[in-house]
Amino acid sequence: REVVVKMSVRSKGLSEEAVQLFQQEREAAVSGGGGTWDAAVGDVKKKIRRRTRQKKVIEVDEEDELERGDDYENGDIGGGCYERQREHPFIVTEPGEVARGKKNGLDYLFHLYEQCREFLIQVQNIAKERGEKCPTKVTNQVFRYAKKAGASYINKPKMRHYVHCYALHCLDEDASNALRRAFKERGENVGAWRQACYKPLVAISAHRGWDVDAMFNAHPRLAIWYVPTKLRQLCHFERNNSTGSSSVSGVANNSVACLY
């Protein structure tokens, strides 16, 4: 059975990079398996490095094939041409509402964050068992693990894109729910809703002395996510605007005004 993957024009260097996606966690396996030390450690490392640099041919075997969940109808399985389908786009849904048609709802979006948390916990357990350093955040390693575990619908750009929306959901579920209902009613698209999530978050951070990092870390399910750059910057500019309303600079005002 053939595997055909569409590639973009930008993907000149892909062949080698794509290969790595399917590789087993080499280093982990090597360091977990024990071995010789000190005098021999130099040789071993050289071997590993040499091995790493070699270009490898992938064998797409059972273990590496992605399992699709649920009722996902994908193009042409068994026909000889497999093409990965994109996820359905999100729409603004009320809490509890299931999206109809080729759409996904916001409860599903937030569910993805919970799934990532579970994958992180698994990665942490493996690391602890092996005595390796243990991630406290959802890192590239976790996304790689998720993909290998079959959750191909989870990816870094998507999760990072909506982190602050999930943050609002965690920190003030009522406000989050109200915002969803309001934006659904008004027929706004996901992008508009996403933008609107910043403002109440900045307000919450203001209540807590403008420390976004502390705000994230105080919540166990949120603490595993990096604070998004834009949210951090918004809080910074708003703080400078709010404290001492006499020394307001026009530049800072404009900066913030652009966002709301």
Add this chain to the structure above:
Amino acid sequence: REVVVKMSVRSKGLSEEAVQLFQQEREAAVSGGGGTWDAAVGDVKKKIRRRTRQKKVIEVDEEDELERGDDYENGDIGGGCYERQREHPFIVTEPGEVARGKKNGLDYLFHLYEQCREFLIQVQNIAKERGEKCPTKVTNQVFRYAKKAGASYINKPKMRHYVHCYALHCLDEDASNALRRAFKERGENVGAWRQACYKPLVAISAHRGWDVDAMFNAHPRLAIWYVPTKLRQLCHFERNNSTGSSSVSGVANNSVACLY
């Protein structure tokens, strides 16, 4: 006045990399200075990126020249050829003892760790002021900052090399002092002393349930340093050896035996 820096054969790609060492923190300056947002943010970033990619000519001005501390006699200043001297090698000294001749003592070594801590605090303060993400550890950024601040004798490989020695000094100063005296007495070199620092640390970690990360984090001056890979691995192997002496594997035994 000319500036001549010796280069190794490996430094084919240096010209461009060395340039970066002397650059101001561009991104920081840009993001700290305010600007336009959202709609305009794309253009700005493109500009920055384009600028970043350009090869730059350095102007070695007053600010960028490195100040040398103390009685450092360097080759040929004023003569037209400046060559950076290596630091004097460390020797095993007792607590309070000053190294004679072209040597540095261990109190000086530990002092470097305190200096790095101060540089980190400065970097943290700048980051907080600018609303940027704030490092909790001594990162590359901190080493760069230290170098720019004139502390050219601080560098990453050196500091990482002796972290566990500093850890012992922090966690059990008496044991650390005793070890120094013993190794000085026996006329051992620095490498031997450094190796010997592992064992008491592993013992301390054993007392604390084998959690090296927690052990480092519990000490405020130690918490800012990454746990060295080798110490982490040693603790891992020792734990597996110590718990359940019946299921001892020969491989693991050998691994650890190689180190002591």
Add this chain to the structure above:
DNA sequence: AGAAGGACCAGTGGTCCGTA
């Protein structure tokens, strides 16, 4: 030989932009 550190490298955080 023992030791200091410039330089390198694989994999990271962050997000753009070609794609559907």
Add this chain to the structure above:
DNA sequence: AGAAGGACCAGTGGTCCGTA
């Protein structure tokens, strides 16, 4: 047009190995 995500890129953690 609005949105999903492959791919890219600058700067990281980690340490080797050419140097003195």
